[in-house]
Amino acid sequence: MGYAIEVKDLTVNYKQFQALDQLNFSLAPNKIHGLLGRNGAGKTTLLTILSSFRPAKQGTVLIDGRNPFDDEEIMEGTVFIYDKDYTYDYSKIDTVIKEMNYFRPNFDEDYARNLIKKFKISDKKTINQLSKGKQSAFQITIGLASRAPLTIFDEAYLGMDAPSRELFYQELLTEQERYPRTIIFSSHLVSEMEYLFDDVVMIDEGKLLLQGSYEEVIEQGFSITGAQADVDHFTHSLEIINEKRLGGTKSVMVYGALSNQQQQEAKSSGLEVGSLSLHDLFVHVTKEEEE
Template sequence: MMEMQIVLDRVTMKYGPFKAVDDLSFKLDEGKIYGLIGRNGAGKTTLLSLLASFLEPSTGSITVKGEALFENPDLMQNVTFVYEKDYQEETEKVKTYLKAVEAYKPFYDAEYAMDLIEAFRIPLNKPVNKLSKGMLSALNVTIGLASRSPVTLFDEAYSGMDAPTREIFYQKVLEDHALHPRTIVLSTHLLSEMDYLFEEVVILHKGKLLLKEPIDVLLEKGASITGSAENTDLFVQDMTKLHTQKLGGTKSVTVLETLSDQQRLQARQSGLEIGPVSLQDLFTHLTKEGDQNEKN
């Protein structure tokens, strides 16, 4: 497999005056699992379409080893983009369809594809266009994983799957990535289900890059402080408050703050409990419209 670090340099994608993605500059290192998150309309699908060479940037560049990605057949064969397709015209059986896929995916593992077909219980002899929505999603991710492309992009790939099937998908992503490391980008709204998959998180907001950080670094930006209302208020008085809950004399405040060891010790000495903040909570507050922080 070739090295596939992807470099985006001031990438903008316009539709008329509207910028779907706006001045994006960052790198995707090879071998990592990225979570791509953003509210509806943030530009996630546009970004993935640019990375898959489905679109050419209006301005800026996307390169691998200094070569432009768009319409570069040598590079493009190393990228697989998994998204919700319209299969109405696909009348051949699943096994025939998979044979056709194998022909144009250089790293495709047919044996592994059959393992996935079994795990997802996809009927091989059923015409593709007769599969349920959930089965089509499972077929899509089977192709994405079995292709073992150096860069694999999943755009809300679990759409239509029920919870047990989604869990199989998540486990297969982790297992196969450990055996065959490659760059995987997972676009999702299901943060509470999927956050444990991510090594790094890319957050888009209104087409712009809000942040790109390792997930452990990101989660350290927040904390929940719980204890007596008086002691909690005193401890968080100069911090950016994201969320407050009160029950009787007990108060819990979620703050956007990287707590030092000294602050943690001080909290314990004040009888306060420090808890983690979920990626979902951080994301919600970081992308909140208007004044995103409580002042009191």
């Protein structure tokens, strides 16, 4: 059901800066893709093109092998959930849910009503009467219940409290099992949601930094833990991201892959080799690019 996406040499220039710089990547269908980057990295610019808000003028974007801009079928099958200003939106929640079937052929009204109950949203209110967190939860409800082949969440959790975000994440995973689709989840806050991602695309200043499966990406770094002297000796020529000490024990985060031989040497020295979190890797890679 989900769409496959291919991006080739995508470049977007504004008057003052370059938002995207020759991006090249592909996204497999029916997976949850984490699009990671700091604020201003170019995430939203990229997503507005994928969701047909604007055409690709330099480079190529193909969704299921077709140019999505002005393609009615692709546009109907794409939902873009982003932070909106609802100050002057007097639409009643109940009315919006009823009318969604006209715009999204896969929309499940019963599921949407079930979700607003879970998020404790009154369908008698208008959208502008909701708090910021409830507005975000309502947007998420529309995105999930639309069951669109391409569903995009761009920083969609803004204003939501921790229990609401956790409910969102669990519903996202459950829905993906029931109705697989291509989901792009854009964020600069990685630590609490990295377990959601099948694949990861990491960009900074409009450029692609890393792309691959979640497992492939986190293998770009390791943690080394053991006696301080042994850790120092083993890591003296490696790129250290961070380090911690507790008594005579030291743990360091290392950027870069370790060969099989290096891993065996570490183990023979009594050192424990572990993987980095996606959050740690993200912070390091984007910080280095900034500097």
